[in-house]
Each structure stands twice: as structure tokens, then as C-alpha cells.
Amino acid sequence: MAEVAYIGGYTPDTDGSGPGITLVELGSLARLGETAASGPSFLAVHPTLPVLYAVGESERGTVCVFARAGDGTLSPLAQRPSEGSAPCHLAVDPTGTRLAVANYGDGTVSVHGIDGSGLLTDVWIFPYREGAHAHQAVFGPDGVLYVSDLGSDEVRRYLVGDEVVPHPAGPVRLASGMGPRHMAWSDGHWYVAGELDGTVRVYEVSDGLDGLDGSDGSEVSGGEWREVAAVPASGVDGHNQPSHLEVSGGLVYVANRGPDTISVFAGPGLEPVAEVPCGGVWPRHFAIADDRVYVANQRSDGVAVLPLKGGVPQPSEEVFAVGTPSCVLPLP
Template identity: 75%
Template sequence: MAEVAYIGGYTPDTGGSGTGISAVELGSLTRLGTTPASGPSFVAAHPRLPILYAVGESERGTVGVFARGEGAPTPLAQRPSGGSSPCHLAVAPSGTLLAVANYGDGTVTVHRIEESGLLTDVWTFPYRDGAHAHQAVFGPDGVLYVTDLGADEVRRYLVGDRVEPHPEGPVRLAPGMGPRHMARSGDHWYVAGELDGTVRVYDDGWRELGAVAASTAEGGNYPSHLEVSGGFVYVANRGPDTISVFEPLTLARVAEVPCGGVWPRHFAIADGRMYVANQRSDGVAVLTLKEGIPQPDPVVYAVGTPSCVLPLS
């Protein structure tokens, strides 16, 4: 099967096929089809099965299960997410668990995945008022990490036959930071602060080693997605509408370039290109990477309010 990107978003795409998950062939940027879905703002893939999972970002949140094929994904099942306004999900490397961050009420839910890829048992972890779970990441240490934008914390859960809160509790980050997305590289964690506009690096024990502004532009900045790839740390900046590139560990700024649109909600890197989901300009910008730096004059694939792009082969 050719390399395909699955694009989730909020409103009907410009191809007229309605709200849903769009499948696009990466090489030619040919639309393969769109599967109707309600608010699929984030999409994740099973590590072994040809299965996709997507949140339904609404007051009564849902999680949809879809089969991958030659064209648009095929709906298989849908169930409650266990909270309101789910905005992120992640599949454990084992392929046996699916974690969902429910932004609206701050809950975290973990669903068991059957051998077929369908979802079954669920653990629900409520949290206090003001919490806003935003991203779930399975660490290599058997711990599920969840950024809490409202509480300036990274919540931790032990993952095994059961899922339970970490006995040492959450990791406390800088007050007012608003941690949104994070990524691990080697023995270090990198976290984007949506509320204070920073990027921070931590060691494996969550000791802060450094912090820098995510953008040098004047005015408000609300960093969204962060990723570590090819020896660089990349951060999307909403407001300045740029992608910043940093050296790892030192967080020395290498470059800051236009994102190819407006309000970069998410991006993904594959085969020497960066695919940026620019939510407010209705397009995914395809930026070529040269020595790790996104280049200007991107090709833009038109799609309505994209919020997530997932390239797969």
C-alpha cells in the first residue's frame, strides 16, 4: 500500500465530502476519500493491526475504531471516551491499551484493546476542577504520562495488567506553564508550554534543565505540537504561525520559519518532509526539510480545519 496520510479535523473539508477523516496519498497528494466522523480532532494507529482510532471531540466524547485499506478508512465501532471533549489518544507499544485525554472534564481513560483491535474494558481517572488533560504518552518505563494544561502537571499512571495512579503522584511543572504536548528523546523529556510560550527540557527524573521562548516573534504565542526528530526539537507556534527548530539538550535556537498557513495545530515528519495541519487556513502545508530545516514555498493540500495529520505506510 502506498504511503498515506490520515487527516482529522473539525468542519467539512473543501472537497465537499463532509466532516471526517481524510485519506491522502503522500507522493501525489491525491485524495483517496473521506470517512464521515464527528470531530475527529486526533487520530492514532495500532502498531501492528491495520486499525485507526480517532477521538470524537464533543461534550459527550467518543472514540471511533476504523479499518485501514486502500482508500478511506472503514468505520468498525464507536464507544464513549469516558469524558468530555477528548482531544488526544495514544496506543501503547504493546497494542493492548488505548489512552484518551479528555480535555473538557480533565479525565483520563484507558481502554483495553482486543486482538481484533476493538475496545473493551476501560479504566477512568477523574481529576479536580480546572484540570485539562491534553496529551497521553506511553513511556518506555511502563508509565503512562498525561500533560495537564490546567494544573501545570504531568500525571503518571502505572501500566500493567491493570492501570493505576503512580505511587509518587504527578510531576509538578512551572506554575502558569500550561503543558500541552511533550516528547521523549533518549533520557530527556521536552515539553511545550501553551500558556507561557516556552519549551522546556527535563532529565529522566523530571528535573528541569533549561527553558527558552518557543518563538522570537512579538505578540502572543500559543505553542501546540512538539516533536523530536533527526536530532532536532521542533515546535509549532500558533499566533506567530511558525515552526521553531532547536538543538536538543541546550535548546539553542537553530531556526524559526513560516508554517505555510495559519494556526499550526499539529505536524508530522516523514520521508524528509514536514506536514503541518494549519487549522485556520484550511490546509496541510508540506514543507521540505533541508538539513533538518523546513524550507519556504510549501505545497498546500486543501482540507477543512485540519487538526491532526498521521502519515503511515
């Protein structure tokens, strides 16, 4: 099977009969299929099982589980509440035993167990706090679950084992007014996009043990973060709301909504390398695969294909038409 991608977005029809999740072949940009789903604004796959997970971004949020056939087509297996409102991100831990969901609307975080068939089991819920807006949930190389909270300018941390508990060292406080949205790990550093102040910041993380007790009684790291660089995400004048951020090949890529560009920086010092048009309007998300950047331009209803040359995106060569795309998930 050729390399494919799943594209999630906002279902245009209130009855849920819109396209939902679109399957596309990346090389030819051939449309291979569509699966109905309501508001599947973010997608994730199981690391070993042919299973895909999607949030349902609505007031009463949901998580949907789909089986993936050999040709990539999806079949619904189950649906359950996300335990919060407007879920906008989810991630599966590397062991394939936990699914974390960030509920942006009320700031809750839920962590769901995953059984041997990929279905969801127990759930741990970390409730709403005043002003909280959980925006992304990612598992770090230390096994800790990190949740960027745009409303409180912090990164919440959870220990994931037989139980899921808040990290004993508490959350990491970031720059006031930053509005952390998406983050990515690389070589001892966390890179974070600030949606509210239009910055990209990089933090060096200590990894020494400091005697804190984990959920199983073991010693865990407090993981002290030290900011080492902060730069504007875009050099274009005017308002900017950075969205997605990725690190690849030592370069940091950031999508800028407003300027409608992709910026490239050299890590970890965040020296500017390039800033190029994103090939559409309001780049909500992007993915790097096969020497190309696939940009989900939400307000121009298309995924733009930007070839990479020396790590720098080139002008868009093609655009795959799809309504309100918000997530691109490539798979081999």
C-alpha cells in the same frame, strides 16, 4: 501502496456528514478518500493490526474504531464513550493492548483495553479534578502513561499492567503558569511545549529504582524530573500559543500559533537553529515524514508541505486543501 496520511479535523456539518477523516497520498498529494466522522481531532493507529482510532471531540466525547483496508480506506467498526468531554488526544501503547484518551473538557483520563481484533474492552477512568485539562496522553519508554495537564501545570503518571493505577510517586509538577500541552521523549529527556507561557522546556529524568510498589507489587522508579533548559518557543514579538512538539534527528520542532511559525532547536540544550513560516494560519499539529514537514494549519484550511534541508524546514511548496485540519498521521 505509496506512503499515505490520514488527516483529522473538525467536521463542519452539525449532523456529522462532513468529510471527517481524509486520506491523502503524500508524494502526489492526491486525495484518496474521505470517511465521515464527527470531530475526529486526533488519530492513532494500532502498532500491528490494520485498525485506526479517532476521538470525537464533543461535549459527550467518543472514541471511534475503524478497520483499514489495503488501499487505506476506512470502515467503521465500533464507537464508545471516551468517558469525558472534549477528548483531544489518544495513544496506543506499544504492545497494542491499551488505548489512552485525554479528555480536555473535564480533565478526565480513560484507558481502554484492546482485544486481539483491535476492538475496545474494559475501561479504567481517572476522574475530573478542579481546574484540570488533560491535553495529551503518551506512553514513555518505561511503559508509564504520561498525561500533560494544561490546567494544573503537571504531568500525571499511570502504571499500566493487568490493571491501570496512578503512579505511586504521583504527578510531576512543572513550572507554574506553563500550561503543558504536548511533550516528546528523546535520549533520557522529556521536551514539553508550554501553551500558556509560550516556552519550550526540557527535563532530565532519573531512572533509578526507589522502592515504590507498582500495580503488580514490583519495584518501580519514581522518575524524578529536573529542568535543564527553558526557552521561548518563538522569537517573534506578540502572543504565542505553542501547540505540537516533536523530536527528530536530535532536533526539536515546535509549532507556534500566533506567530504562525515552526521553530527548530538543538537538543538537549534548546539552542535556537531556525524559525520559519508554517505555510498557513494557526498550526495545530504537524508530522515529519520522508524529509518533509506536514503542517495542519487549522484556520487556513490546509496542510502545508515544508521540505527539510539539513533538518531545517524550507518555505512551503504545496498546500493540501482540507477543512480545519488538526492532526496529520503519516503511514508507510
